Amino acid sequence: MARDLLGKILVYEGPRGRRAARIVEAEAYLGQRDPASHAYRGMTPRTVPMFGPAGFSYIYLSHGLYPCMNVVCEGPGVAAAVLLRGAEPLDGIADDPRRLAGPGLLCLAMGITTAQTSMDLVRSELTIRDAPAVPARAVSRGPRIGLSPGATFAELWRFWVTGSPGVSRR
DNA sequence: CGAATGATCCGA
DNA sequence: CGGATCATTCGA
Numbered sequence: 542m543a544r545d546l547l548g549k550i551l552v553y554e555g556p557r558g559r560r561a562a563r564i565v566e567a568e569a570y571l572g573q574r575d576p577a578s579h580a581y582r583g584m585t586p587r588t589v590p591m592f593g594p595a596g597f598s599y600i601y602l603s604h605g606l607y608p609c610m611n612v613v614c615e616g617p618g619v620a621a622a623v624l625l626r627g628a629e630p631l632d633g634i635a636d637d638p639r640r641l642a643g644p645g646l647l648c649l650a651m652g653i654t655t656a657q658t659s660m661d662l663v664r665s666e667l668t669i670r671d672a673p674a675v676p677a678r679a680v681s682r683g684p685r686i687g688l689s690p691g692a693t694f695a696e697l698w699r700f701w702v703t704g705s706p707g708v709s710r711r
Numbered sequence: 712c713g714a715a716t717g718a719t720c721c722g723a
Numbered sequence: 724c725g726g727a728t729c730a731t732t733c734g735a
Binding site: 602688 | 716719720
Binding site: 582585586587601602603604605 | 727728729730731732
């Protein structure tokens with residue numbers, strides 16, 4: 542669930558050291574029944590991680606420039622994932638609080654690339670760590686962003702921490 | 712093989 | 724709005 546990722550800590554121990562950020566915006570994709578999901582047309586070499594076990598990363602390149610990171614949810618065979626859309630810098634990142642506001646910027650600032658796709662998010666250099674849950678009154682929700690018309694559902698599957706500078710701008 | 716297209720972002 | 728910039732996907 543995208544809502545449950547809010548407040549958790551994303552840590553990447555890459556070649557340029559340890560970088561950490563607090564997730565403040567996330568968006569859910571329901572897999573094969575969701576026209577907006579990369580898994581909609583079945584499994585391809587790129588989307589293999591989405592069909593694997595939960596707790597792994599699925600990272601793809603957007604517009605030839607921006608890596609975007611998803612967390613695979615559900616179990617093997619169910620290609621559900623959550624796109625990380627925004628975070629607040631904690632460690633190892635220049636202190637502009639808006640540096641990670643957007644799925645592409647988030648990965649660029651963290652140093653995450655498509656090479657980090659299909660990684661175990663519990664035990665690898667790319668991890669998500671537990672943190673106190675964000676209280677319900679601090680969470681907003683709305684429709685998903687950036688999808689071609691008709692490819693989206695009416696459901697409000699985008700969640701964010703109200704007022705955080707790490708939330709992507711519209 | 713070639714062409715179209717993005718779960719983006721920035722600057723004007 | 725358009726440009727950057729390229730992996731992925733689809734059609735021939």
